[in-house]
Amino acid sequence: MNIQQKSYHIPYKHGHLHLRQIVPVQADMSKPPILMLHGAMSNGRVFYSDSGKGLGCYLADAGYVVYVLDTQGRGLSEPKLARGFKFGQGEVIREQLPLIQQYILSLHPKATTVHWCAHSWGGVLMASALARYEDLQQSVASLVTFGSKRRIEVKSLQKWLTVDLVWNNIAPFIAWKSGYLPADKLKMGMDNESRSSLRQTIEWVRGQWVDSDDGFDYGYAAKQANWPKSWFIAGKGDKVLGNPADVERMIKECHIQQVDYTLLSKKQGFRHDYDHGGMLTHKDAVEDHFPRVRDWYRSFNG
Numbered sequence: 260m261n262i263q264q265k266s267y268h269i270p271y272k273h274g275h276l277h278l279r280q281i282v283p284v285q286a287d288m289s290k291p292p293i294l295m296l297h298g299a300m301s302n303g304r305v306f307y308s309d310s311g312k313g314l315g316c317y318l319a320d321a322g323y324v325v326y327v328l329d330t331q332g333r334g335l336s337e338p339k340l341a342r343g344f345k346f347g348q349g350e351v352i353r354e355q356l357p358l359i360q361q362y363i364l365s366l367h368p369k370a371t372t373v374h375w376c377a378h379s380w381g382g383v384l385m386a387s388a389l390a391r392y393e394d395l396q397q398s399v400a401s402l403v404t405f406g407s408k409r410r411i412e413v414k415s416l417q418k419w420l421t422v423d424l425v426w427n428n429i430a431p432f433i434a435w436k437s438g439y440l441p442a443d444k445l446k447m448g449m450d451n452e453s454r455s456s457l458r459q460t461i462e463w464v465r466g467q468w469v470d471s472d473d474g475f476d477y478g479y480a481a482k483q484a485n486w487p488k489s490w491f492i493a494g495k496g497d498k499v500l501g502n503p504a505d506v507e508r509m510i511k512e513c514h515i516q517q518v519d520y521t522l523l524s525k526k527q528g529f530r531h532d533y534d535h536g537g538m539l540t541h542k543d544a545v546e547d548h549f550p551r552v553r554d555w556y557r558s559f560n561g
Contacts, residue, residue, distance in 0.1 A: 406501025
């Protein structure tokens with residue numbers, strides 16, 4: 260792979276946000292770059308590795324400048340989550356994504372837009388920022404999501420165990436005792452969650468798309484938004500966290516004018532019925548559907 264990686268540390272709330280830059284050796288800085296956002300209990304490593312694995316590295320090797328954000332407290336952003344950490348998903352939507360968008364554009368003075376790409380709950384956060392801010396609607400070139408859903412309405416024993424029992428009840432109790440959810444130590448995910456993020460996620464998965472911090476109605480705003488061209492990708496083997504039926508429900512809720520939907524399944528010609536994480540991490544993804552993602556971006560700017 261002919262790529263280079265470096266880290267930017269953007270000052271934010273008595274700490275910094277970590278932004279990974281992955282670039283081809285011969286980078287064209289005039290083309291719109293790509294910003295990637297992880298989901299809950301995760302961090303930017305779902306998109307890249309030091310050895311060059313992951314969708315972010317794949318797209319950089321194909322000629323795109325890629326940025327991967329670690330939201331506050333996660334990955335290499337500092338300070339790390341600890342007892343007393345008060346911030347939640349609202350700060351990602353209202354502050355961190357707009358801040359990083361402007362920072363990236365400052366690094367690309369010839370580019371006026373940035374492509375957005377997200378995994379899981381990161382897609383909900385990106386969609387929320389887009390619905391809320393008209394300037395982002397103008398400066399985001401496209402939105403691609405993997406396994407992103409706002410509500411989980413699918414009914415199954417696995418859903419009851421994973422969401423209703425563990426996420427909605429056991430996790431908040433652990434977070435109350437610890438001051439945050441130590442998901443990595445409990446092997447529940449790649450990274451930890453703040454009590455605020457956990458509470459707000461539970462509220463949105465259960466009910467209305469409204470900001471608990473200031474009452475902003477994202478559902479209403481989404482109907483009025485000028486959405487960029489979007490692509491929602493789901494995995495047939497994703498039974499709960501990004502169930503295809505719930506992904507399709509989010510598409511309808513967003514009221515996106517130009518939107519594509521792809522189901523990664525054997526029946527649709529893919530090698531596997533991909534699960535929630537496997538859409539990005541399975542070894543076959545590089546030859547299976549990553550080329551389709553590359554071609555999606557090529558359809559915009561060559």
